[in-house]
Amino acid sequence: MALGTERFVALAVFLAAGAQVGDPGELFVSGEVRHAVLLEDGNFFSMPSSDGAIAAHFPAGTVLDYAGEATDDFERTWFMVRHPEKSERQSNVYLTNLDQHRLADLGYRAAVLANREPGVAAPIPPPTIAGGPKLPLPAPWWRPVAMLELDHSSTFNEVLAITARAPEERTLHEAIELLGGREAIAMWPDDPLPGELFVPPMIPALFQFDGVEWRLARPVRLLGDAISLLGNPTFETDPKQTTLAGGPALHCWSLIGSLDPAGRLAGSVRVAPRVADPSPPAVLLEVGRGAAPVTTRVTLPTTATLFPYKMLIPPRVDSYRPSKGIVLQDVHSQQAAYVEQTLSRASTRALRGKSLVLDLITRNAPGASAAATFGIDIEIRFSDDTPPEHFSASFPSSDNAGHVAFPFDVAMAADTITVRLLVADRSVAREQRGSVIFDRASLRLASWPSEPPASSVVLYRITANTFEGAPLYTRAPMVVTPREVEQIEQVWADIVETEWSKEDKQRILAGEIRHGMTEQQVRLSWGEPSKQAQLSVEGNDKRWDYPDRYAVFADGNIIAFSRASPQSRDQTAAPLMCPGLVNVLPANAGQ
Incomplete structure (x- = not known):
């Protein structure tokens, strides 16, 4: 018997559990949890206790909405279902990037996000013991947790903002076309929900499904520091693989290492330590506009800053970002370790005749007392016997993050473009032993800015009322199944009289x-x-x-x-599309 009362908020809960057979009184769960089928006649109580009066009694074969489990004072498990005839009002709080007008454009039906306190910043997992199991990375903040349906009693309470950048929309479209179109920048989610958000790892712009197709979310925002034609510009690593240089493998990048005359590694790479983030800026929002201008430093608002406008200062949070950057070290003064990435022929052909800029963010290794030098080598190869063309230079690093912009032109006959980053002669700074940190390496058209203006993604905290069946508790044996009610009732009729x-x-x-x-x-x-x-x-x-x-x-x-295992909609593992290649990025990709 399905819940017949009208629901204003339908939760799109994506749960998965392994199938198992239990003794009478135990729960048998299979697949996506939706309905519970009583295997025997059962009494139901309003609390997980048999001390009170029986609130309801249902015969074997009754189909109810399953709501979870509870434990009583004796640590016994009770199964919770929803009353099919009595309902109660509940208030749930979610986050959404949609204001009232855009929610109305979707017909008041849109996916919403978890209300994470104190914002959307997911906790960083604690370190694990060496050799022990690794904890899963937190889910992206943009993963949907519920489906908001037509409801005129929903209220918008507060706003908060996530650090982002505001690129020109035409620049994003140009970058997507140069990389081969939308299908080349991400493996898009199957069967998306209206209003669902997604961040492609190759171009980490915020996209939203409008019920028909994926479009750039409004206002257009980039959840990264720059638009790059290189894959993995922040040097995300794969801890499951190792390289010749003794460090973790890099998605999209090839790490080249060699041995010294004694047979020891002549270079190494490791994950760089994070730099302490500066105090976060406050984002000033004009009331009713729902868009964030350029961020400012955190300062208490004064009459001068607020007048003549009424302003809101929402909490400002950062989405979860893993450690980024690598320490590249040459221990034998022979440029024995370097990283390189080669663009595909299709991407190179699209860039023929264009002026490009390689942007690097570098810094000194921890504890360095002097600057080290690092090198750049751009190699352009041709399809015929023409010798490769090289653009090379070296630069010093510094204690603070330094930006190097290296321009070059792509020949009309170019077939492939290879970008190499290497450590120069360590004699410049012996204390560092030829060690430098690369935080970011991005490739762009010369007409694009190195970093779009700072801004934010505005999220609204929305309270939605839902009418759900009153909770009932039982210890009667049941099966929890994702099947539809009509199908369950038909199958029950076919098996109930069998032996x-x-x-x-x-x-x-x-x-x-x-x-x-x-x-x-x-x-x-x-x-x-x-x-x-x-x-x-x-x-x-x-x-x-x-x-x-x-x-x-x-x-x-x-x-x-x-x-086949049912495909998960968890979105905690987003595939990274490298130019011309396909690699898999860890669960934090696109965050």
Whole structure:
């Protein structure tokens, strides 16, 4: 029996749990949690305790909305469901980048974000013991957690702002075209929700799904320091792989290392220590405008700064950013370690005849007492026998982050462009042993700014009222399944009078199978196959194919099966698209 009361907020909860068979009184969970099916008649209480009066009683086969679990004073587990006839009002708080007008443009139906306190900054996982399991990285702040539907009682309470930059929209479109179009900059989420946000790792601009296609979110914002034609401009690393130079592998970059005459590593690379961030700026928002101008330093507002406008000063937070940059070290004075990245032929052809600038942000290694030098080498190769063209230079690093802009022109016959970063002769600063930190390396057209103006992504804190079934608690055995109510009721009618085991009935209701099941049981669990094939002359062995799985039978019983894992919408792992290559970035990509 499904909840019949109208809902103003439908939560799009994406949960996944492994299937397992439990004893009576235990929960059997499979797949995406949505509905609970009672396996026996059960009493329900208004609290996770049997001391009070029975609030409801439902017979076996009743389908209810599943809401989770609770523990009583004796540490016993109770299952919580929603009352199908009695509802109660609840208030939930979310974040959204949509103001009232843009929410109305989407028909008051849009994905919303988690209300993270004190903002959207996700906590950095604590360090783990060497060799121990690594904790998962926090989910991107732009991951949807609920679906806001038509509701005139929703209220916008507060605003906060995330550090961002405000690039020219035409510059973003130009960069996307030079990199091969939208399909080349990201693997876009499947089946997006209206209003859902996404940040492509290659061009970390904020996109939003308008119900038909992905478009740049308004106002246009970049969640990074610069637009780059190079992949992985901040040197994100892959801790699962190592390189010849003894450090972590770099996405999109190739790390070249060599050995000294004694057979030891002549160079190394490691993750650079983070620089303490300066005090965050406050973002001044004009009331009713919903857009943020250029940020300013944190200072208490005065009458002079606020007059004649009424202004708001929202909390300003940073989205989670991992450590960035690498320490590149040459320990043998032979430029023995360097990194390089080669643009694809398609990207190079699009850049023929254009003026480019390589922007570098560098600094001295920790504890350095003098500046080190680093080198740049741009190699342009041609498809014929023409010798490669090189643009090279060396520069000193400094204690503070220094910006180097290195311009060059791309020949009309260019076939590939390779960018190399290396450490120059260590004799310039022996204490540093040829060590320098590269924080960022971005490649841009000369007409683009090195860094777009500072700004912010404005998020509104919205309170939405929802009418949900009153909570009920029981310890009666049940199956939790993602199936639709009508399908569950039909399957229950087909299995309730059979003498199949309780475990098999649980599996069938949950849409799971096991070795030894009959064809009838598999059909009830998985439905009709899209294709059937005979595997023997007698016809006793057969294979059933489904869009994402298959089952093999011998003499009417299943002997083998396979099922693809359901695709997660978690978005904690965003694939990084390198120019001409495809690499996978860790879970914090695009944040």
